[in-house]
Amino acid sequence: xxxxxxxxxxSSTAKMGNRPIVASLRHVKxxxxxxxxxxDISLDLHQNENLVILGRSGTGKSVLIKCMVGLIRAxxxxxxxxxxxxxxxxxxxxxxxxxxxxxxFQGSALYDSMTVRQNLEFPLKRNKAIFKKKxxxxxxxxxxxxxxxxxxxxxxxxxxxxxxxxxxxIARTLILKPKIMLYDEPTAGLDPITATEINExxxxxxxxxxxxxxxxxxxxxxxxxxxxxxxALVNGLNKEESTFDELKQTKDPDLAPFFSY
Amino acid sequence: xxxxxxxxxxxxxxxxxxxxxxxxxxxPSEWREVLKQCFAVGNRSFFLVTFTAFLAGVVFTRQSRPSxxxxxxxxxxxxxxxxxxxxxxxxxxxxxxxxGKLGSNIGAELxxxxxxxxxxxxxxxxxxxxxxxxxxxxxATTLMLPLLVVYADCVALLGSFITVNFINNTxxxxxxxxxxxxxxxxxxxxxxIKATFFGFAIGFISSYAGYNSDNGTTGVGKAANTAVxxxxxxxxxxxxxxxxxxxxxx
Numbered sequence: 001x002x003x004x005x006x007x008x009x010x011s012s013t014a015k016m017g018n019r020p021i022v023a024s025l026r027h028v029k030x031x032x033x034x035x036x037x038x039x040d041i042s043l044d045l046h047q048n049e050n051l052v053i054l055g056r057s058g059t060g061k062s063v064l065i066k067c068m069v070g071l072i073r074a075x076x077x078x079x080x081x082x083x084x085x086x087x088x089x090x091x092x093x094x095x096x097x098x099x100x101x102x103x104x105f106q107g108s109a110l111y112d113s114m115t116v117r118q119n120l121e122f123p124l125k126r127n128k129a130i131f132k133k134k135x136x137x138x139x140x141x142x143x144x145x146x147x148x149x150x151x152x153x154x155x156x157x158x159x160x161x162x163x164x165x166x167x168x169x170i171a172r173t174l175i176l177k178p179k180i181m182l183y184d185e186p187t188a189g190l191d192p193i194t195a196t197e198i199n200e201x202x203x204x205x206x207x208x209x210x211x212x213x214x215x216x217x218x219x220x221x222x223x224x225x226x227x228x229x230x231x232a233l234v235n236g237l238n239k240e241e242s243t244f245d246e247l248k249q250t251k252d253p254d255l256a257p258f259f260s261y
Numbered sequence: 262x263x264x265x266x267x268x269x270x271x272x273x274x275x276x277x278x279x280x281x282x283x284x285x286x287x288x289p290s291e292w293r294e295v296l297k298q299c300f301a302v303g304n305r306s307f308f309l310v311t312f313t314a315f316l317a318g319v320v321f322t323r324q325s326r327p328s329x330x331x332x333x334x335x336x337x338x339x340x341x342x343x344x345x346x347x348x349x350x351x352x353x354x355x356x357x358x359x360x361g362k363l364g365s366n367i368g369a370e371l372x373x374x375x376x377x378x379x380x381x382x383x384x385x386x387x388x389x390x391x392x393x394x395x396x397x398x399x400x401a402t403t404l405m406l407p408l409l410v411v412y413a414d415c416v417a418l419l420g421s422f423i424t425v426n427f428i429n430n431t432x433x434x435x436x437x438x439x440x441x442x443x444x445x446x447x448x449x450x451x452x453x454i455k456a457t458f459f460g461f462a463i464g465f466i467s468s469y470a471g472y473n474s475d476n477g478t479t480g481v482g483k484a485a486n487t488a489v490x491x492x493x494x495x496x497x498x499x500x501x502x503x504x505x506x507x508x509x510x511x
Binding site for chain 2: 066069071094095096098099101103105106107109110111112113122123126127169172173176
């Protein structure tokens with residue numbers, strides 16, 4: 001099994017050309033009690049890259065991106081995002097950094113006491129102090145148009161389907177124009193057609209907003225459609241890193257089953 | 262509970278307490294959300310407070326009258342009722358009603374937001390959820406409880422007057438003149454201070470239970486339950502402590 005040091009030897013820069021690195025993790029470890037979730041993770045995310053983290057449930061994929069935004073504090077290691085050392089930031093500095101990172105939650109995490117419009121207006125009012133009705137309206141409608149749901153602004157989250165909720169969740173993060181997008185299981189629980197639409201949305205977000213993205217998934221078709229590069233996570237370690245087509249040829253008993261369906 | 266977890270929990274509660282005070286006076290202010298929460302607090306408890314305070318006034322008057330009549334001291338009824346209502350019954354009933362109604366509401370609301378990652382979503386968008394969700398709710402309950410207590414006192418006295426009027430045909434002016442002549446500023450002031458502490462306790466305990474709930478749907482129920490039970494317990498403790506303290510000035 002590859003260790004983090006092995007991973008570093010196979011520099012990802014070779015695969016991604018000379019694109020600058022926007023986020024890098026080195027030797028990140030995280031345990032919950034006696035359970036080691038992340039054992040030694042290192043990775044680089046390049047500008048305008050879609051990096052898929054593929055792995056089975058419970059391998060620490062979500063914990064990894066939560067460590068990147070400071071929702072969970074890593075035990076050891078370096079987490080550098082957009083030039084900031086996440087582990088040493090003060091709460092105010094962390095809030096500043098978070099404005100540049102969009103996080104799409106597995107369950108969408110829409111504020112269920114607010115309408116779609118209020119959900120989208122919330123980060124604008126709180127972070128950018130935008131209160132003018134016209135300005136808010138324009139930004140909300142544009143963000144909704146980008147996800148193809150401009151007619152839902154007055155609906156409550158409970159009136160939306162799973163796929164629509166995911167799109168609104170993405171629109172809410174896009175409204176702050178993030179530089180990095182983190183998608184936590186974007187297609188989980190969706191039918192194949194809606195899942196494909198979400199995958200296409202992820203690609204269009206990259207094109208339109210020039211974002212770099214980390215996509216956490218165990219859905220192989222999501223990985224195929226969205227990835228420039230894939231890191232396979234097994235038992236809290238980077239097991240393999242390559243493109244989808246390369247990874248498809250793997251004989252590794254931990255990874256081969258992903259491609260056998 | 263073992264000693265180490267108890268210590269850790271105590272430290273966590275202290276930090277939560279400290280964070281509320283730090284953020285309450287830290288710009289930007291949450292006055293919009295505080296106003297919204299104040300309205301919600303008043304709106305949620307208005308009917309229940311009205312109903313229970315009115316009944317308390319009626320029942321207390323009905324129960325006290327025979328005892329006073331047996332001593333020929335029926336004319337003392339307004340003063341007895343007014344002192345009982347303003348010093349103790351009004352704040353206590355309002356506190357308990359609000360602990361049940363608001364405690365469960367705040368506890369369950371914050372816990373379900375936690376379970377569905379809505380609080381995390383606010384956190385990762387840099388939206389300062391603690392100040393938006395917790396500080397605003399604690400401020401609202403702290404500000405609104407004294408107002409609700411004043412209202413409950415008035416309703417309870419009205420209930421008492423209607424009962425007295427029904428039985429003895431006592432006039433409105435006579436009844437409330439007697440009430441006013443037996444109430445001191447200390448009674449009113451101590452009642453308001455007590456209500457402020459009740460409000461803070463309800464907001465603080467319910468928010469803590471909700472904001473720190475365990476994940477899962479059972480966590481929501483547990484948070485609501487903890488919020489109500491502990492808030493009620495603390496209302497009695499605060500009532501007792503305040504009584505001892507206020508008696509120093511009587």
